[in-house]
Amino acid sequence: MIKTGHGFLIWTTIFRLLAIVMIAISALLIVTGSYSIMALGATSQSSTTPSGGNIMLEVTSQPQIHGVAGQIIKVEAKITNTGSSSAGGIAYISIVDLIGKVPIDLEDWSAEKGLYIPTIQPGQSLPLEWNIRLVKAGSYTVDILFNKDSDLSSPPVSSPKIFMDVQPKLNLNPENILPVAFGVPAVLLAALGSINYARGRRTGVYR
């Protein structure tokens, strides 16, 4: 009486079951196709324009932004020198996570965090814009700030807040990868398991 390799038998059974599960999931995915939950497209409105001293920051894109994670939106503003002398400085954005209650690291959100304006003449207005990639779902405020070179001790000039609401993007099958991700291991397990099973039958390991 030949003793079957008990451990070997268990592993082969596990592999075969895994293969069947993976093939079934792949088939299901191919038939039903991928799906995603899309939020409403971004909407925007105009905003009011506060000022700080002789520099005025005005948000020219919508004050309420609705987007979906992964989307790239544009925030536009206008800086105006309402004073009598020229000014220069850095205009930058700051994003705060309202749910997490932390300012976020702009590393992945925006490539251009700061825009340097060497000089803005009295009465001159310059457009400002930032492309922001919506990395993570949540609620945020976006502030546009300006630090004047000539007056570093004063607080920065701030724009009115822009409220940003990012919906999650749920795509369980990006680029239809799931048939490959499940299918390839499944086919391999099935093929190798069958070869081994056939050999086991031939050698008497499996009855």
Added chain:
Amino acid sequence: MAFQLYKSEVSGSFYSWRGAAWIVAASMIFSLVAYLLLTDKELSLLDQGEMLFTLGEIIISLGIIMATTSASSAISAEIESGTFESLLLTPITARQIAFQKLLSIVTTWLLLYVVSIPYLVAVSSGTNLSISAVFYVGLYGTLLVIAFSSLTITFSSKLKSSKNSVMISLMILLIMLAPSLFFATSLKKTGFGTAIEDINPVSHAMNSLDSVLVDNQQTLPEQAIHILPVVIFTIVCLLILTNYTRRFEVKPIE
């Protein structure tokens, strides 16, 4: 029969689940990585070329690790299991033993590479990088697998211990992979870092992949500067194997 040992090695690695386990495990890792990369793409976090490069790096690294661990026991496992004496008694020469074992390891790599092709194609969909990705991953993977396997089989035959030969081989591999996997770009820009990159064949392979997939420099002449060091390294390792496997002796009785 010519290549009888090679045939038996390939059969053995699949019937005993050794080779099969590597291929199945690798395919699961590729599935996980490809899925992660493409979900990142959904968030526009990664450029597609960079995703392909990451996947290519992982395929080649996994291939080299698989080859090194298999090669470390190529000779020493035969000695430890007592089959080596009987093998040496056959007319097959020591060099033929070494090269047929090398060929069986390269065969397992080629299977792993074939398994990786659907993933490369899926991750590169929508770009013109599919063919280049498949070609260059195959080219560098094969060359580096041959090189590291040759070196490790040599250690295995000299040290006559699987444990010692796998340790030394993995240490060499880690030293060569470290710049690509662990060093930040800034570290590689120093004079010393550049020198390491210039002499390290694995760095050349990875930098070439980066250049092809991220910077879109896909032609062979553009990559010649990287291909040549890898080919030279492979030839040197093959020469080491040829020289040190002229004759095998069994371990003395202690």
Added chain:
Amino acid sequence: MAAANTESLHRSQIKSNNGIVTSNLSKAYRDFKAVNSLTLNVEPEDIFGFLGPNGAGKTTTIRMLCGLVLPSSGTGKVAGFDIVKDSVKIRSIVGLLPESSGFYGWMNAQEHLVHFALLYKIEPHIAKKRAQDLLEKVGLAEKAHVPISYYSRGMRQRLGLARTLINDPKIIFLDEPTLGLDPSGQLQIRKILLELNREKGVTIFLSSHTLSEVSSLCNKIAILDRGTLLAQGSIGELRKRAGISQKILVRVTDTPEARQQLLNLPFPSSTTNEGAGLISVKINTPIESSNKNSANYDINDIIDFCMKKGLQIYDIQRPEISLEEIFFKMTGLPPTLESIDSPFSEEERGMKSKGARLH
């Protein structure tokens, strides 16, 4: 056709010259000398026993002769081929069963033998047939398709022997061939070896610790100790070399007069009361007179003495000096078995009913 003729000429030359000759063969490792100036002569078709304690250098010698290890100095020829220059040719005509033979556990016996046959460049259809025949011969035909990882120690040993014979060798080196085998398996192996020797003229070089096996199979023996050859020749020649005196055993009826007479024996001897009315007398003949004729003369003397003294002889024997005694004497290893005290009495061991030494 020409190649086949050359091959058969090659084999017939080997058959007529399948002996082994070494001259001052030595093997030294870094800090010890495994084999020291070994000069052996194994005639074609001999069954040559190679004895020695553990670590004597037997396995190293076999490996040198098979071309697996290069000698440090000295020369050797196997079937006329030099063990250094012609090791590839030697490997194609010898078979080796090492003491611990390994196998590929995933293979079955049939695959294992065919694999090695193909490595020996035997045609596939011949390889399959030969594998089947050998498995039949060693009693593994029924288990031919079972993976070797399921085999017992004895089954692996038989498979090892089958593999040794797969290339139809003219000289076989066997290192403990019956290790792990039950008595019937041991008998079967011996039968196979004797058949190979008688029917095919195969020279057998047998290294074993089982002295009874060596003495029953081998026509010539060499004894090795610490790498040095102590003696070589037939058992008779070794007996002379060993310098062990021949013993004659006489059993006489136990009477008071007999006891008295036995106290004054003119021969070096020892007596034992066997019980059941018998006294056993072990007489040592002088070494010079250990040849057949002298022993007969001593037996006659003993018979004459017994008759003169009125001792009633129950039986008289002249047992051959065993290979064990020769081996222990030559290697200086302890004991003759007599001086090893068993914790059990002779009664418990079922050897004798009662016993006491008289002196």
